[in-house]
Amino acid sequence: MKNINPTETNAWLQLEKHFEGFDDFSLREEFKKDASRAQKLTLIDKDFYVDFSKNLITESTRTHLTALATECGLKEAINSYFTGAVINATEKRSVLHTALRTPQAHADKSLESNVSDAIASKQKMFDYVDGILNGDTLSANGKKFDTIVNIGIGGSDLGPVMIYEALQAYKNNMTLHFVSNVEGDHVEEVLKKINPDTTLFVIVSKSFGTQETLTNATTIRNWFTEKLEASAVSKHFIAVSSNVDKAVNFGIDHKNIFPMFDWVGGRFSLWSTVGMSVALGIGTDNFQALLDGAHEMDNHFRNTDFEKNIPVQLALMTIWYNNFYRAQSEAIIPYTQYLHRLPAYLQQAIMESNGKCVDRDGNSVTYDTGNIVWGEPGTNSQHAFFQLIHQGTKLIPAHFIAFAKAKYNQPDHHNKLMANFIAQTEALMNGKTRSEAKKDLERSGKSKDEIDMLLPFKVFEGDQPTTTILIDELTPQSIGKLIAMYEHKIFTEGIIWNIYSYDQWGVELGKVLADTILDNIENKEYADHDSSTSAILKRFGNLNS
Numbered sequence: 001m002k003n004i005n006p007t008e009t010n011a012w013l014q015l016e017k018h019f020e021g022f023d024d025f026s027l028r029e030e031f032k033k034d035a036s037r038a039q040k041l042t043l044i045d046k047d048f049y050v051d052f053s054k055n056l057i058t059e060s061t062r063t064h065l066t067a068l069a070t071e072c073g074l075k076e077a078i079n080s081y082f083t084g085a086v087i088n089a090t091e092k093r094s095v096l097h098t099a100l101r102t103p104q105a106h107a108d109k110s111l112e113s114n115v116s117d118a119i120a121s122k123q124k125m126f127d128y129v130d131g132i133l134n135g136d137t138l139s140a141n142g143k144k145f146d147t148i149v150n151i152g153i154g155g156s157d158l159g160p161v162m163i164y165e166a167l168q169a170y171k172n173n174m175t176l177h178f179v180s181n182v183e184g185d186h187v188e189e190v191l192k193k194i195n196p197d198t199t200l201f202v203i204v205s206k207s208f209g210t211q212e213t214l215t216n217a218t219t220i221r222n223w224f225t226e227k228l229e230a231s232a233v234s235k236h237f238i239a240v241s242s243n244v245d246k247a248v249n250f251g252i253d254h255k256n257i258f259p260m261f262d263w264v265g266g267r268f269s270l271w272s273t274v275g276m277s278v279a280l281g282i283g284t285d286n287f288q289a290l291l292d293g294a295h296e297m298d299n300h301f302r303n304t305d306f307e308k309n310i311p312v313q314l315a316l317m318t319i320w321y322n323n324f325y326r327a328q329s330e331a332i333i334p335y336t337q338y339l340h341r342l343p344a345y346l347q348q349a350i351m352e353s354n355g356k357c358v359d360r361d362g363n364s365v366t367y368d369t370g371n372i373v374w375g376e377p378g379t380n381s382q383h384a385f386f387q388l389i390h391q392g393t394k395l396i397p398a399h400f401i402a403f404a405k406a407k408y409n410q411p412d413h414h415n416k417l418m419a420n421f422i423a424q425t426e427a428l429m430n431g432k433t434r435s436e437a438k439k440d441l442e443r444s445g446k447s448k449d450e451i452d453m454l455l456p457f458k459v460f461e462g463d464q465p466t467t468t469i470l471i472d473e474l475t476p477q478s479i480g481k482l483i484a485m486y487e488h489k490i491f492t493e494g495i496i497w498n499i500y501s502y503d504q505w506g507v508e509l510g511k512v513l514a515d516t517i518l519d520n521i522e523n524k525e526y527a528d529h530d531s532s533t534s535a536i537l538k539r540f541g542n543l544n545s
């Protein structure tokens with residue numbers, strides 16, 4: 001992979017010049033000028049329809065941005081990514097979540113053994129899941145398991161919970177709970193709801209060293225052994241980890257440890273045995289369909305020209321807004337309750353990956369990286385933060401995601417949902433001019449004084465950019481494809497920003513300091529900090545003494 005400072009490329013210079021022409025850019029005008037704008041700026045890949053035309057771009061913008069991707073060596077980088085080069089250089093690892101969904105027959109020569117290991121580990125998981133679901137594997141007291149508790153955090157929680165929520169329409173009779181936070185109240189609330197006799201606990205931790213997960217797992221195991229024999233632990237607790245020794249030390253039966261691979265990063269691991277709870281909740285056929293959907297997007301990303309490549313063009317939009325418009329954040333608005341955890345999942349995937357201020361040569365970057373993402377499902381978000389997108393002072397590019405077909409036959413609901421989905425992007429783009437707002441007020445019979453007073457508040461500037469991602473139907477396949485689309489978008493941005501997207505050193509500092517502070521709390525030693533930290537420690541200590 002070449003380390004190229006994007007701002008020193010010819011394409012970047014061209015983009016800077018090109019951007020100067022955007023002072024009086026108007027989407028309304030662009031649509032008026034060119035009747036085929038939508039068609040030209042929409043990409044379709046089978047069930048995915050991605051309309052970029054309501055973005056602050058012209059066809060030339062796309063051309064310049066695509067040239068930037070090329071000049072930054074994206075083509076070679078994609079090849080390195082898919083063939084197992086050590087692109088996570090600071091941790092000396094390949095980045096091969098794509099191998100987890102590759103059929104053996106499609107494996108690159110260099111990756112045949114990774115793919116066959118992945119298939120073997122998936123098969124072990126599937127056999128186990130089938131055994132639990134069909135009742136061949138029973139609880140310590142010979143009962144069928146009916147509840148799963150996933151114990152993990154970060155990538156060992158967010159991916160599984162997001163997918164499980166997304167695929168509620170595909171769930172079986174199993175009830176799933178997710179325990180992630182180290183907060184004891186979170187654990188207690190889950191323990192209140194479950195019967196130890198019929199519950200399977202899945203401890204998910206790549207490192208098997210994460211404070212939150214080990215604390216929760218220990219508390220739950222203690223609770224469990226108060227209710228059932230200690231010997232029942234081996235039937236009720238399983239682990240997903242790449243640190244098999246630590247899992248064994250915790251007391252997990254060797255045959256119930258499902259290994260993860262070093263070459264899969266935590267936040268990209270839902271496709272691996274980390275998906276155990278999801279597979280238990282939706283069954284192995286649906287889990288396989290999820291993988292197949294992701295593989296379909298892998299092929300699209302790897303084999304499609306950049307101009308027509310959905311993840312590449314999505315990434316380039318982020319570069320455009322982040323580095324030229326200097327937008328501070330982006331919103332992700334899924335118009336389905338099923339995807340209510342998608343923004344949280346993407347916050348980890350995107351911000352843990354690309355929140356980096358040092359380039360691949362170890363120098364401080366001189367340009368912005370790491371876009372901030374946030375969001376909530378529509379239509380709820382329309383009644384929450386949309387005011388700021390419509391009339392605030394910030395530019396907030398947004399992804400609008402929806403599924404054309406609903407899961408249940410409620411056409412009245414679905415038509416209303418989709419009407420809002422479509423209307424919002426049109427409203428954000430067009431806004432409302434002063435004269436349009438004035439006409440509306442006149443039509444409503446307001447007096448001249450009232451009109452003069454109200455008019456400034458009724459104007460919408462418009463030109464708030466959106467990308468519409470309309471997918472035929474929410475299925476395990478399309479959800480797999482959607483998540484893989486974002487994974488490749490993240491990769492593309494990291495390549496252009498010349499940063500390492502697959503490490504997460506920034507998480508360490510706070511983690512380490514928390515150990516020291518825990519020591520201080522336990523030993524009531526509050527002095528050895530700045531006055532603010534000491535006072536907070538003391539107040540906490542006094543309230544708990």
Ligand SMILES: O=P(O)(O)OC[C@H]1O[C@](O)(CO)[C@@H](O)[C@@H]1O
Binds near residue numbers: 207210504
């Ligand atoms: O699976 P583990 O090792 O418990 O780690 C949990 C999470 O912690 C991190 O390492 C840092 O937050 C994430 O990348 C990871 O998903």
